[in-house]
Amino acid sequence: MPNTQQLEDFITQVRRDIVRQVHKVNSGHPGGSLGCAEFISVLYQEVMDRKEGFDMDGKGEDLFFLSNGHISPVFYSVLARSGYFPVEELNTFRLIDSRLQGHPTTHEGLPGVRVASGSLGQGMSVAIGAANSKKLNGDKHLVYSLHGDGELQEGQNWEAIMYAAANKVDNLISTVDRNYQQIDGCTDDVLPMGDLKVKFEAFGWDVLEIENGNDIQQVVDGLKEAKSRTGKGKPVCILLNTEMGHGVDFMMGSHKWHGVAPNDEQLETALAQNPETLGDY
Amino acid sequence: MKKYTDTGKKDTRSGFGDGLTELGRTNPNVVALCADLVGSLKMQDFIDENPERFFQVGIAEANMMGIAAGLTIGGKIPFTGTFANFSTGRVYDQIRQSIAYSDKNVKICASHAGLTLGEDGATHQILEDIGLMKMLPGMTVINTCDYNQTKAATIAIAEHHGPVYLRFGRPKVANFTPEDQKFEIGKAVMLNEGKDVTIIATGHLVWEALQAAEQLEEQGVSAEVINIHTIKPLDEAAILASVGKTGCVVTAEEHNFLGGLGESVARTLVQNHPAPQEFVATMDTFGESGTPEQLMQKYGLNAAAIVKAAQKVMKRK
Numbered sequence: 045m046p047n048t049q050q051l052e053d054f055i056t057q058v059r060r061d062i063v064r065q066v067h068k069v070n071s072g073h074p075g076g077s078l079g080c081a082e083f084i085s086v087l088y089q090e091v092m093d094r095k096e097g098f099d100m101d102g103k104g105e106d107l108f109f110l111s112n113g114h115i116s117p118v119f120y121s122v123l124a125r126s127g128y129f130p131v132e133e134l135n136t137f138r139l140i141d142s143r144l145q146g147h148p149t150t151h152e153g154l155p156g157v158r159v160a161s162g163s164l165g166q167g168m169s170v171a172i173g174a175a176n177s178k179k180l181n182g183d184k185h186l187v188y189s190l191h192g193d194g195e196l197q198e199g200q201n202w203e204a205i206m207y208a209a210a211n212k213v214d215n216l217i218s219t220v221d222r223n224y225q226q227i228d229g230c231t232d233d234v235l236p237m238g239d240l241k242v243k244f245e246a247f248g249w250d251v252l253e254i255e256n257g258n259d260i261q262q263v264v265d266g267l268k269e270a271k272s273r274t275g276k277g278k279p280v281c282i283l284l285n286t287e288m289g290h291g292v293d294f295m296m297g298s299h300k301w302h303g304v305a306p307n308d309e310q311l312e313t314a315l316a317q318n319p320e321t322l323g324d325y
Numbered sequence: 326m327k328k329y330t331d332t333g334k335k336d337t338r339s340g341f342g343d344g345l346t347e348l349g350r351t352n353p354n355v356v357a358l359c360a361d362l363v364g365s366l367k368m369q370d371f372i373d374e375n376p377e378r379f380f381q382v383g384i385a386e387a388n389m390m391g392i393a394a395g396l397t398i399g400g401k402i403p404f405t406g407t408f409a410n411f412s413t414g415r416v417y418d419q420i421r422q423s424i425a426y427s428d429k430n431v432k433i434c435a436s437h438a439g440l441t442l443g444e445d446g447a448t449h450q451i452l453e454d455i456g457l458m459k460m461l462p463g464m465t466v467i468n469t470c471d472y473n474q475t476k477a478a479t480i481a482i483a484e485h486h487g488p489v490y491l492r493f494g495r496p497k498v499a500n501f502t503p504e505d506q507k508f509e510i511g512k513a514v515m516l517n518e519g520k521d522v523t524i525i526a527t528g529h530l531v532w533e534a535l536q537a538a539e540q541l542e543e544q545g546v547s548a549e550v551i552n553i554h555t556i557k558p559l560d561e562a563a564i565l566a567s568v569g570k571t572g573c574v575v576t577a578e579e580h581n582f583l584g585g586l587g588e589s590v591a592r593t594l595v596q597n598h599p600a601p602q603e604f605v606a607t608m609d610t611f612g613e614s615g616t617p618e619q620l621m622q623k624y625g626l627n628a629a630a631i632v633k634a635a636q637k638v639m640k641r642k
Binding site: 100101102103107109149150151158159160161162163165166167168169170171172173174175176177178180181183199200203204206207211 | 356377378380382383385387388389390391392393394395396397398399400401403418419421422423426427428429
């Protein structure tokens with residue numbers, strides 16, 4: 045288990061990786077990626093029980109599914125720095141012939157990815173299937189999934205939310221990145237989703253909230269608490285309050301950096317705010 | 326010509342149900358999912374024998390496709406069951422991203438395809454599903470013709486690694502293929518050898534093609550009848566060998582002529598051996614309510630229509 049300083053260093057490096065990836069190809073999604081840097085880093089570095097190497101079936105280990113596939117920069121950085129593929133490969137993000145497609149896919153055989161995502165709203169169903177597969181196999185490990193809050197506007201999520209509670213899929217922890225932002229603006233302006241805690245609870249989930257999803261300790265504590273609530277007959281939901289663009293001051297709190305890359309000058313500013321820790325790729 | 330006997334009318338969906346039951350007994354990795362149509366899909370026996378391997382998802386087909394994709398992670402072989410309409414058009418993006426693009430070993434089993442669904446009408450009579458599915462990279466597309474073939478196909482696809490679309494239907498139809506057949510994915514079945522015209526049929530139209538060949542024989546026409554049960558991958562060699570001999574072809578299917586078997590055959594011929602072709606299929610139209618027989622008559626999907634098409638195509642040689 046890494047200590048807090050090591051986790052901080054890891055996350056700072058992940059932030060550098062995110063802005064460098066999208067800057068190089070002048071495309072990609074930095075905002076949501078930066079906002080989820082703490083969560084995905086803590087999940088892989090501190091919380092998940094993972095085997096060495098990668099195989100698709102993932103028996104005997106915890107699994108993670110990224111449903112909001114557009115935040116691939118943070119996913120790729122964490123996967124690479126957790127040993128799934130060479131860190132240098134981040135250089136190929138979104139380039140022709142790369143395994144690091146714009147949105148994650150199994151199609152090019154990138155280790156660490158178990159389903160394609162990008163078209164929103166599909167990941168929770170897949171995570172439920174994987175959780176059911178674990179139960180059939182007598183595998184006590186857990187399945188984690190991450191979803192954007194705007195993504196919950198896709199109806200398939202609510203089919204999945206209804207199903208998971210009704211069928212006691214209690215080896216599943218689904219996290220909603222509650223940053224209140226989507227492409228066209230604030231979620232409350234585009235299509236308000238109301239009180240997500242009340243909604244998930246009404247569907248029969250056990251819900252906990254992480255007040256500040258960009259605070260490492262809160263994320264560690266929240267994930268450990270969520271883990272302790274599994275196996276009790278209910279799927280577990282984490283409402284993770286994050287700030288889009290967190291860690292890069294001019295990107296913070298605005299939907300405008302959902303899918304826009306920084307220019308050369310902006311990149312330098314962003315990197316200055318996140319000094320190199322583990323070494324750039 | 327070779328005679329085929331109807332051993333007693335049976336529905337192809339029961340072939341699926343019985344095949345699934347057999348798989349339940351022989352393959353512990355096979356699991357099944359259904360979206361509130363257990364009776365229609367004949368899945369009850371599998372459920373009774375393997376309750377822990379069955380997932381009732383309710384009226385939520387998108388979720389069913391996603392759960393099926395997830396179940397493959399850990400080695401399960403999921404068979405989804407619902408009507409063809411809800412197995413394809415309703416969930417196209419889920420199949421495209423979570424199953425096909427993700428290379429998941431899911432078997433999408435679709436009943437009540439085409440006009441023979443009957444009285445429920447056009448909302449449920451999908452005539453575009455073969456086209457939708459064959460366009461997906463990596464998807465195998467199968468349309469079986471009778472009970473025995475559907476049962477054999479159901480068992481065979483469990484051994485094939487990769488996504489499969491298995492299409493069958495609602496009504497009781499002639500059961501004429503061998504009970505002990507070995508189903509080979511991608512391999513055409515030669516039903517009757519002839520020299521004047523090739524009839525290539527799939528699904529419910531195969532029996533009609535055999536009836537048509539008998540009528541043509543009475544007119545002195547020697548018709549070759551080929552059953553293409555696998556539309557993708559297509560047995561191009563069998564098609565080219567036959568049309569190379571007869572010089573013309575009629576394709577017959579319970580599907581829109583745009584996007585169906587006929588187009589796949591036409592593409593094969595155009596690239597290799599151009600030849601006159603006539604299409605027995607629906608002509609870019611929706612269906613309507615009626616009995617299966619009335620609908621197949623009205624939309625020109627029966628032996629009489631195949632005979633007429635054969636006479637027409639032979640004149641174009």
